[in-house]
Amino acid sequence: MKVLFVITGLSTGGAEMMLIKVLEHLDRRRFQPYVISLSPLGELAPRISALGVSVRSVDMKGGLSDMAGFVSLLRMIKTIRPDVVHTWMYHADLLGGLAARLAGVKAIGWGIHNSNLDADKTKLSTRAIVRLCAFFSPWLPRLILSCSEQARLIHIEKGYAAEKMVVVPNGFDLMRFKPDNNARHSVRKELGLMQDVLLVGLIGRFDPQKNHAGFFRAAGYLLEKMPSVRFLLAGKNIASANSNLLQMAKDAGVLENCHFLGLRDDIPRLMAALDVLASSSDGEAFPNVLGEAMASGVPCAVTDAGDSAVIVGDVGRSVAVGDMRGLAVAMQELLCLSPEEKQSLSEKIRHRVLSHYEISQVVRDYEDFYIHLTQDNGPKCF
Incomplete structure (x- = not known):
C-alpha cells in the first residue's frame, strides 16, 4: 500500500x-x-x-x-x-x-x-x-x-x-530514551556542575505557548526553598543570543542558575541527566518531551495543558495552566523524594510509557x- x-x-x-x-x-x-x-x-x-x-x-x-x-x-x-x-x-x-x-x-x-x-x-x-x-x-x-x-x-x-x-x-522508543547514569554524570561535567546538583529541565522551542516566562517565575519560587537547584533549557532559540529569553530569566531572578543549550541533537542524553522535567505550557496537544522524559525514568511536573495531566498520570504532578507557584511546589515535591522513593517512582514512570505509549x-x-x-x-x- x-x-x-x-x-x-x-x-x-x-x-x-x-x-x-x-x-x-x-x-x-x-x-x-x-x-x-x-x-x-x-x-x-x-x-x-x-x-x-x-x-x-x-x-x-x-x-x-x-x-x-x-x-x-x-x-x-x-x-x-x-x-x-x-x-x-x-x-x-x-x-x-x-x-x-x-x-x-x-x-x-x-x-x-x-x-x-x-x-x-x-x-x-x-x-x-x-x-x-x-x-x-x-x-x-x-x-x-x-x-x-x-x-x-x-x-x-x-x-x-x-x-x-x-x-x-x-x-516513544524505550530503547532510545532510557535511564543512563553516564549521561547524568557527563551532562553535569559539561555544565561545570558538581555531580550531586539537582537539575530541572525545560525542553522546547521558544514559543509563547511554551510559557518560558512562567517557567522562570516557577523557578524563582523554587529557588526560595532550594537555592542550589539548576535549570537546563534546550530547544530552538533557547540560547544566550535570545535577549528576550535572557530578560525573562533576569526579571525572575534566576538567570545565574540557568543553562541555555540551544537546539541539540542529544536529547536522550539530556533527558537522562535530569532530576525533574517541567512543562509550564499554556497550550499543548500531546507534548513529546513528557513521554521522552518518562521513558528515561524522569518524573514530570506539568501544567494541565492538552493531555499533559493524562500522560503523567499518578506518577507525575500536574497543576492548573498558569499556576506557576503550584508548579514550583510540584517540582519541589519530586526533587525532595528519598533515593529509594526516586528509584521506585522511576521504574513506575517507565512502565507507564511501556504500557500506554510504546x-x-x-x-x-x-x-x-x-x-x-x-x-x-x-x-x-x-
Whole structure:
C-alpha cells in the first residue's frame, strides 16, 4: 500500500518528530511511504531520506495564494498515485486534502497535532485555516486522527466532524530514551556542575505557548526553598543570543542558575541527566518531551495543558495552566523524594510509557488507521 504523508514543513517540532518515528517503525512489507513538504525542506528532511523514504518539497511560499505551488502538489500526488494520503497539520490538511481529492484519492486522513487555538496564542491566518478545515471536514477527509483527546474535543467545538475523529497518542522508543547514569554524570561535567546538583529541565522551542516566562517565575519560587537547584533549557532559540529569553530569566531572578543549550541533537542524553522535567505550557496537544522524559525514568511536573495531566498520570504532578507557584511546589515535591522513593517512582514512570505509549504499538495503530481509510465504512475504535 502506498501511503503519502503531506506535512506543512519539516523543521524540528513535535508533529514533525512523530512523523519521523512513524516512518522509522512502519512495516515496509505492507506500506510504502512517501513524504511531501509544503514549505522548503527543513533540517529533518535528511533524516527522512536516510530512512530510504522519498521526500520532496512543493516549496510553497504564499500559503493559500500560491496557486503554482498547489498545482505542483497536485502533479506530485498524481505521479505517486498513493492508495492513502495522510496530511499533518492545518495547512497540509486543507491544501493536501483538496489536492488529493482532485487527484482522485478517496482515502484521505487528516492529522491534528495542536489543542490551543486561543486568539492571543495563534496567528489569525492559522485560525482562518482551522475554520476552513472545519467547513470541509464533513466531506473532505474520510477520518481525522488527533494525537490527544483534548485536541479532539477542542476541534469538535470548532466545528470539525465529530464522527470522523479518532485518537492515537504519540509514541516513544524505550530503547532510545532510557535511564543512563553516564549521561547524568557527563551532562553535569559539561555544565561545570558538581555531580550531586539537582537539575530541572525545560525542553522546547521558544514559543509563547511554551510559557518560558512562567517557567522562570516557577523557578524563582523554587529557588526560595532550594537555592542550589539548576535549570537546563534546550530547544530552538533557547540560547544566550535570545535577549528576550535572557530578560525573562533576569526579571525572575534566576538567570545565574540557568543553562541555555540551544537546539541539540542529544536529547536522550539530556533527558537522562535530569532530576525533574517541567512543562509550564499554556497550550499543548500531546507534548513529546513528557513521554521522552518518562521513558528515561524522569518524573514530570506539568501544567494541565492538552493531555499533559493524562500522560503523567499518578506518577507525575500536574497543576492548573498558569499556576506557576503550584508548579514550583510540584517540582519541589519530586526533587525532595528519598533515593529509594526516586528509584521506585522511576521504574513506575517507565512502565507507564511501556504500557500506554510504546512506539511499536502506536505505529501499529497508525497502520490500522491507514487500513480503515481504505474501507468506506466509517470510523473505527482502534
